[in-house]
Amino acid sequence: MGMVTVPGNDLWIRFSDHHLYKYKNPALFIEIALESPTVYQNDKKVYSFRERDYVFPHIIPLSGQPGGYIYVHCKSSYKGYVGLDGKVRLEEYSHSWIQLLRDNVARTFLSPVLIVLSLLFLGLFFLKWEERIYLYFSVLLLSSAIIEIMNGFIAFSLLNYSRITIPLTYINFAIYPVLLLLFLKQVYPAFFKNLFEIMIFIHILVYIYCLMVSWNSGISFLNAEWSYNWWVISEGIIAILSSIYILIRGDSKLRLVTYGLLAVVITGSHDTLVDMGIFPWKERIIHQGFWVMILFFGFFVFRYYWNILSSIDNFNKELQKKNKDLERLFAIDKDMALAKELQRSLLSDHIKEDENINLVAFTQSLHSIGGDYFDHDCDSLGNWGILLCDVAGHGISSAVVAAMSKMAFTGAKAYIQYPTRVFNFMNRHLSGKTKGLFITASYLFIDTESGKLIYSNAGHPGFFILRNNSPALLEHRAKGKPLGVFAESDYKEESTQLLPGDKIFLYTDGVLDLNNDKNELFNEERLKRLLWENRDLSIQNLKTTVQGNLSDFCKSWKHQEDDVSFIIIEYKNS
Template sequence: MKEVKSYKSILIQIQFVLFFLWILFFQNCFDLHSESKVENQFEQSVYLIDRFYFWSEEEISDPETIPNEGWLPFEAKSLGFKTKTKEYLYIKFSDQFIRQLQSPILYSEIAIERFKVFQGKEIVYQSDVSDFIFPHLIPLNATPQGSIYIQFQSRYLGYIGMDQDVIFKNHSQALIDLFMENFSKTFFAPVLLVLSFIFMGFYFLRKKEMIFLNFSILLMSASLMEALNGFVGFSLRQYSFYIIPLTFINFTFFPFALLLFLVCIFPPFFRNLFKLVAFVHVIVFLLSIFRHYEDGISFLNSEEGYNWIVVLEATIAIFSSIYVFIKGNRQVREIIFGILIIVISGLHDTFVDLEILNHQFRIIHYGFFLMLGFFGYYVFKHYWELLHSINRMNAELRNKNKELQRLIQIDKDLALANALQKSLLSSKYNEDEKIRIIGFSQNLESVGGDYFDHTKDSMGNWAILIADVSGHGISSAMVAAMSKMAFVGAGPYLQFPARVFHLMNRHLVGKTKNLFITAGYLFIDTESYTATLSNAGHPSFLLIRNSEKEVKPLTAKGKPLGLFSHQSYEEETVNLQPKDKILLYTDGIFDLLNEEGESFGEDRLKSLLWEYRFHNIQDLSSILQDSLFRFSNGWRHQMDDLSYLLVEIK
């Protein structure tokens, strides 16, 4: 049955949203800052004064020389036009309001052109900075001169003139109003910056979690946007050569950073889509910059060229977020809410720039605030759960420490068992004037169930045994040790292979706990140059004789040791020749796999032995070991213990 979300959980989320709506209302109360009487601000607005304009193809050094009949009245609520190429725009309005002010200034919220301000005949202000989106505080003479003239020379293709509010104010009051308007931004920016460093720290603690790095970059970009687009940016206007490019580049970088963040939390299809859109975003931005490189880059003109990609990105992010919200993991729903809010608010402001929506107010700042609220709620919830799990984690840590101590002891025991097992094995090299023996063993774990032995009797004959206990690990190693003891007990009968297996089997039956042993035994009579062998369910021996046409298997019938109490074993005898080589091995060689899952197999083993049959026994053993090692990619695909003994007749 599908789990139903509790009313308590829904209530918490509703309370959370209402809390932030209250915060926004409180913040808006700060934004209703200025003079205590709204009428006072309204009466000082330049938009209520008779305003006139004049176009000129040449610069006029004294606007008062322009004839009165050349001035044309502005339409209501207007102080600008579409740009005319290579023409100057002059604006004129009365300065009579300054009589009411002690230290009068002309406050212009945004003026993006290069312009000069005349009070009467006197130039009182001159701006040579392009793309300047911060307010201008233009000082005026306290004595009215009749008219104020503003001369504009614009590089901005879309608009020329004054933009938004233009108001007469006292200088001190204007600074206070500007600070209060941007109070939340000025306060919000360092909060975002601190959070950015916190998440950067999370990334360095867990470098595999790219979501922390990308979220840190996103917060840092938002912090710069909030700081440089408010009172701080205005205060740094003397460094406008650096501040303006940084501000505009960050405007463009923020959507890119948001796309990188979305890559970390969305399903694979959307990740690839966002990567593609992020790549296109960078290309479109660079092309737009290069297209508008005239006497220096104009960012505001470039903005017209890449706003469409921002709209496309926002549309994709909205639909993707809705999909993930409905189908995705509930744990990231708070993040999805934050993403939807910031994307929709950014899309609104982009539509304002494209003049699709009429300008009333920008909401990107509120989007940042709510985005941080939802992301902060997500992080708070995560760490609240973490705090409640501290006791459980401490208990688990204590258990892990006990387990670690137990594992350390097991490792010590395994190391000791490995040393003991090596002491049970015969040496890996032995020889006399008649034969030479080389052995090799590679366990799957620290200890294994493979075991080989070779011993020489008083007559100079050799008894050679190789055994493989079923399974691997400690239990198999213990049974292998039992096999060693059983073989030692059969010492008086070494020249009779079937008798040796009969005695070993009688000793092992009922003591191996469902484990069994396959074994092969070879007795070499060095006087008659004959080899007698028996087999207990083990792979056949391989005889490598240069005079033969191929590798010859040597086998005899018999069942594994330790299974049946009354079991007989056959013997087979073969004549030996000088330079003959015999390979005794366990089936771990056949079970060895490569990266494609192919087994080494018997045919591959025979082919290798036949190809290098003329090599001496040391070289042949080295070639065999190297081939097994490379085939399994450094024993990475070993499935069982493997061992072999290579015997050469001199």
């Protein structure tokens, strides 16, 4: 590129014009001329350009009459080389335009393609804000378009706007690597994202530094570029090594991006080394690199977008499936609510009182409906039969078996005074019909006139009697096999005497199996202590106290693992 700059000296280039007679309207074509070139034909100034940083084509009309020499004067304030570069020729003025367009056809038509693609991907970003890859790719395409626009044919057409195009060109050259790194940061693995962030930070600092130290009668973008070319080459080397690493790893998703990156980095580094005078071959190939990069990057981003569309389509299909599942769940929930109301209608009253007894009951199902079931009835003489059942498991199946127990007990009410007959009747009707779900139960018959309590047990926990003048809780247990397991099971009766004011506490094993946040069981000893400490309360207050303690223990039923039920009966014998 001409001569090495000598401070304080300008460069003059002279060549003969004796070939001008061949042309009707001759012109001097200079592809690149640095440092405010001025052209003289003999002693007459025919062309002058004041901008020293302009490096794009000049087409200079000349006189058709040869007279000696053509002189080109270039000022010498550029750090690198000064003079003419690229193609320099004499030719027809009209032919220069055509030849310039022909030589730059690739970059000329690449520019609008880049702009259209940039707008397209910017639109994709607006449709999906969280996908920043579209934004960075859009800006990268726009930056590539500016590089192409400010070269060759289009650049010559914008000659009159050089004061705008020159700083725009070199600022764009400075930020292009940043935009490229931002795009790659979105697609490369985490390690490279951190590396690219550091490179972006250093690039900005280096560019600002080079711009400031190149201050010479105003900012020279060419001098700044000359100063930071070493960093651009360093960035190129790092990018090439990163790309080689990605290719060695065989990451198929990044192969297209890596090929595109290698194309633009290698061609860009080549042209930078040409500008620095390291490579002797003067042909610039960055534009071909842009084409290759755009093809690979564009295909990658389009495929990326297509995968998103496919995932959205799959998501919509999955969403439709989930909506149908949700509709089924709503239907099930509606049925569960109805089942809960039906089960509630099967249960006897939670509060019952007459002149002989007071009764309160509590039940807390693990699910909407459960397998705990209680019932009570009195005969024509005012005697009471009280049943508490616990179906194994919980949920719908247990609730169905509990409803079967209700029907079986209704059929056994003719034997209300005989607990063993009640259980024998229920067991015969339930055996073979519960599909493996057994029922534990406790049945009490209270002769209200004599105060005699007759009871029978079918694999159920015992019960407690709280007596005012007793030094401790009275425990009563009886043996018996669960209902619904063996058709010919035998059940035994036992009895005890009630005193006025006695309180009977019946419960299911869900009470004892409650957990707290320390994975401790409520257990029988804790229940006995609770009952004994509150033995003087009325049965309604006792029920509230027991219920509150159970809820507090398992953090508002958070650690409940089974249905919980209990019944408190007070014998009055009024």
